[in-house]
Amino acid sequence: MIEAVRSAMDVSMGRDEDVVVFGEDVGYFGGVFRCTQGLQAKYGKTRCFDAPISESGIVGTAIGMAAYGLKPCVEIQFADYMYPAYDQLTQEAARIRYRSNGDFTCPIVVRMPTGGGIFGGQTHSQSPEALFTHVCGLKVIVPSNPYDAKGLLISAIEDPDPVMFLEPKRLYNGPFDGHHERPVTAWSKHELGEVPEGHYTIPIGKAEIRRKGSALTVIAYGTMVHVALAAAEETGIDAEVIDLRSLLPLDLETIVQSVTKTGRCVVVHEATLTSGFGAELVALVQEHCFYHLEAPVVRVTGWDTPYPHAQEWDYFPGPARVGRAFTEAMEA
Amino acid sequence: MIEAVRSAMDVSMGRDEDVVVFGEDVGYFGGVFRCTQGLQAKYGKTRCFDAPISESGIVGTAIGMAAYGLKPCVEIQFADYMYPAYDQLTQEAARIRYRSNGDFTCPIVVRMPTGGGIFGGQTHSQSPEALFTHVCGLKVIVPSNPYDAKGLLISAIEDPDPVMFLEPKRLYNGPFDGHHERPVTAWSKHELGEVPEGHYTIPIGKAEIRRKGSALTVIAYGTMVHVALAAAEETGIDAEVIDLRSLLPLDLETIVQSVTKTGRCVVVHEATLTSGFGAELVALVQEHCFYHLEAPVVRVTGWDTPYPHAQEWDYFPGPARVGRAFTEAMEA
Amino acid sequence: MDEFSRLTLHVPEPAVRPGDQPDFSNVRIPKAGSVPRPEVDVDPETIRDLAFSIIRVLNREGEAVGPWAGLLSDEELLAGLRHMMLLRAFDARMLMAQRQGKTSFYMQHLGEEAVSCAFRKALRKGDMNFPTYRQAGLLIADDYPMVEMMNQIFSNESDPCHGRQLPVMYTSKEHGFFTISGNLATQFVQAVGWAMASAIKNDTRVAAGWIGDGSTAESDFHSALVFASTYKAPVILNIVNNQWAISTFQGIARGGSGTFAARGLGFGIPALRVDGNDYLAVYAVARWAADRARRNLGPTLIEYVTYRVGAHSTSDDPSAYRPKTESEAWPLGDPVLRLKKHLIVRGVWSEERHAQAEAEIMDEVIQAQKKAEAHGTLHAGGRPSVRDIFEGVYAEMPPHIRRQRQKAGY
Amino acid sequence: MDEFSRLTLHVPEPAVRPGDQPDFSNVRIPKAGSVPRPEVDVDPETIRDLAFSIIRVLNREGEAVGPWAGLLSDEELLAGLRHMMLLRAFDARMLMAQRQGKTSFYMQHLGEEAVSCAFRKALRKGDMNFPTYRQAGLLIADDYPMVEMMNQIFSNESDPCHGRQLPVMYTSKEHGFFTISGNLATQFVQAVGWAMASAIKNDTRVAAGWIGDGSTAESDFHSALVFASTYKAPVILNIVNNQWAISTFQGIARGGSGTFAARGLGFGIPALRVDGNDYLAVYAVARWAADRARRNLGPTLIEYVTYRVGAHSTSDDPSAYRPKTESEAWPLGDPVLRLKKHLIVRGVWSEERHAQAEAEIMDEVIQAQKKAEAHGTLHAGGRPSVRDIFEGVYAEMPPHIRRQRQKAGY
């Protein structure tokens, strides 16, 4: 997925001189996950450069650049480190169009590796998406595969509003289904691992059904899409797996259609439970599908604790736990 | 409610020399809402003092003081300005006990005026509670009246963990039920407006039923408790109104008992809808009371937009809107 | 056994409090004309002293003296005087309007008019300011229509912000005025980003960031200096030191450093202090910094030494925390009176013309106010629509906001 | 018509990149003994030069010279050498353990051992450090058990953090070592808060904050300086300038200022630069700052000039961004070799004893490792319980976490 993300930036920088890329270690080195490798060499160091270690400065200057007319696409080294920029993101980027009534706008993209599964402990594993979905004015994207990642990132860069682009880092090197005990598989063997070279977009706000099913609706995004698919195979439950891709705006229609059909729903994410994005999904499902629901909507998520280092796989909601939730939803 | 909050700090400072109070304008002047008035004169300027305008510095130094063994109770001038401190609050205060396995702890209280209704526009009206409830390790309190405010603030100061204490600023001067067109009523006429002088506590994590009822459960906190009570009177619907007081930890038992009885539920808050704390409440209610629910749980909240200045009363979920939600829940 | 005595916490205090006699004898005021004017490409390390002095042009006699004088024509100075008087009259009327309930809130500039009015003249069309709430002079001096400002203040049907923003939180891209934020300091680093963008695009336009003395304590002040210093951004970083941050005297934010300008020294950024109540000095220093920026020499930090004569805002009453007569003791005088005197000394102005101008200006402001009020005030007459709550959160309204708008009945 | 040419963005670049010849000829290294030693109650404004120089004690001949020399006895220096050698051996073994899969991650100190080892000796029992991940010398030099450190690194059943923390994120209140955060810079301002608390309580203990060169760009660096300056907190603010922040050379964080120490100048905080590879110089400067703090004279900012010889962490490969031989060209040498030479010159040490000590120390580390491994390593043997995930989020477990623990089956 690294190549897909890189290609999205490459294509965008090639097409539009106003696209600039910066962040910690993203210049000469090409980023700690190598997502920007080669961009400085290709586009010059005033369009792709290293930033001081100041997330608020990175986002703050990006906002100023956007006000000027550029389209900055910046990297926060880990989503866990976006907090120093949270003020600039939520009180500035998200509100500039509104408060100025469109006199100024803020077309920035903030990329950040998210999620666990790499023994990164509590400061390299977080999934802060709900802290963005509560903020009107932001858009929030979490891709689950290289094909989407590229198309969505190009859309994000072309979008006239600020987009938080969360890249599940455990998916960088392959479609991880939670079976950490098994050998890693590469994207090359996955149908969505193949990424066309040129420009293409995927619309923001449209979910995708990854597995058709009739027994149960699973709402997931990012890494959890693969875990949900594995759980469906392993439990043999005919689950319909929705990959949200875009959390804000949300494709409510696809969700409602599916739950109306299945009558049962499981919501899955890696972030902590309380006030996670799953809560919003459950609330929406019960608001819109109440009379079709045959059982309570079940949430499977990370525990309400920091992400522990040693007990990583007891924390991660893997296919066994997700599978149990399927059974719970079916048997309720 | 201002006197209640001040009295809680006064009592705590009097009993415990380790309690210190600081923040922007809180020293000589006594705070822009006058909540700390007189404390510097009484306890000296090393126990109550002005801070530089740096919310991250205020919370960061408070954390260091707590690590030393003090019990800092700091003020953020408006909840809207807590964002620069969000990193220190969520990545540090909330995690110090956990990551050090109790070697260090963080008994701080962060007070902040919250909510709208004073024509404060988008930067003096926010209700960011959901940004705290998603963070394990924090406790989150929103009082709805002077009696509770004092008892809860003393509990918060005595609590061994970091507590976010959100004070609905529209309640500072009286029990506001959303009827902005009517003259302001003072707390002196309200039964919970009377505040005993000395030390007393109210346990964190316990809700209170403000109105017994059988038709419908309303879950609210802060200003919205009064709005919900007004809506109950005005619609004549026999609503049971729960005042959460503490959002994290949450008194789920009281909620479940009530909804199990009424079968209908309305959740009310002033914060924006999407990923607001209401979403968590709806999710919990449907998880725990699914088979007792006769209608979808309804949310009445601020709109998913910044808090506008001129259209304040079209934004604020007042008694008319809350009343309509009651009817909606009853007729569904 | 312990050779050290007990520690104590130092908490800075202002010299005087209500009831005390105002006293600024500790404020060192250099003579007008005494501070040298370096070349714009000077090595910042060689002008560290400028961060601890005060550049002044107008002396007590109303003459413009020294190396920073002589940049503005009489016409330009007369225009400058007019702008400051206009801003003062505007403030007076809007304060009254707030008291009359025509709006919820107002923030005035009394005593600080020279800073933003003169600064604007050192910039060109196309340059961009990232202001705080106390630089309306940037708009006034750029002939932005007062009626528009009032429409914004009244949140009426013609408010350019459609009622969404607190009064005085103007925006005008056309006039090089970035949309004001209620959150302090955030805009300071954004100014640096805008300037970086201008440099990335090989443009010639420059940016200016604005911040108050108290707000320099915020994190974004640091980010701004770091990024400006690293990328040598063409930006002017302005600190308006009006001595107060609501009730907090500047010693709390400044701490042990002699001045706010000194903050620039740790970044290799030229740092100048200037008499903020001296229109000519403000212009001269701003112009020097703008020239530096435009010659690709990088950022300049400027501290404007001034005094907030009025309350912080209409929600504030300063008599609770400082002597009522403190402003009268302020040693740098009143910017309007000082420029007026200079123009009289130059023979191009008189007491009579001043009195007449004052009346005319007040009339102009009143006329504008009438026009604005015809479009409504906060609680009466034309108002922005409820629909406006839902518009503009995004370029295109997403389905969930549309649903909410419909629920609201619009 | 426009007299100004087009702007361009300045992006700092290191002098050399992989493939180039390492070159530190631009680094000005003053002679050992040449920098004066002011009194601790000196006026900060009079010692601004110290922020641009380098205080050094050990000269090329291995002699301790100048006004900062003479503070440590031979025994103390021998102990210091031992601590640095222990830390180096510890690092070597833990790097190997990481490669063997016994843990997920490790961060070494190679080349920077003098900084934390010598600093610890300038503090007293009860003082508190707020360290980053590259100051394990603070624990080693305070005789914190190596086995405990390894238990933490292996996240085993005896890990003091119960498996919750990334390797090397130690905590020890008893040893004056605040729990390390993975988020950069946050601890710098916390150190100031701890110091303020000590002053509020009229205690005699002082605090020390730690930060890397790259991390000085973070906001909390600014908060720390603001609060330390305003309240004259008894704190030592340490910047470890090891020239690199992962792949980013120090010029990106430093920008146009000559040094990181210079950042203190804008705050009126005494700022000193010291040879970080010189055990004696580090101790002397740290001691000076600790004395200042304890005498209630307020904060001191110290920049340790050193070089990160190893990779940033086990996840990093520096050959991608800097010449492989750059560390050999580093002009301040190796801290272990320099102290060793000094002790030999003093006649209290020899090559033989050094070789013998090296072997003994390695043996000691290996013994500790055996003990630690008996309690398990990350993927084998004893491990913390799953219950530990849920404990300690709060002092008392709230119902919702209890429910989750039960759901997890514990």
Ligand SMILES: Cc1ncc(C[n+]2csc(CCOP(=O)(O)OP(=O)(O)O)c2C)c(N)n1
């Ligand atoms: C982040 C943030 N914190 C606090 C406030 C509240 N506040 C508004 S103005 C002000 C004082 C600012 O003082 P200064 O920077 O000196 O500017 P001045 O008002 O004197 O022009 C404060 C604390 C705010 N608006 N934003």
Ligand SMILES: Cc1ncc(C[n+]2csc(CCOP(=O)(O)OP(=O)(O)O)c2C)c(N)n1
């Ligand atoms: C807030 C935050 N941003 C980014 C990171 C990722 N990160 C970890 S170490 C590092 C480099 C730090 O460099 P420096 O401060 O010079 O310390 P050094 O590693 O050289 O000791 C970065 C960017 C982080 N841990 N926290």
Ligand SMILES: [Mg+2]
């Ligand atoms: Mg001020």
Ligand SMILES: [Mg+2]
């Ligand atoms: Mg470094």
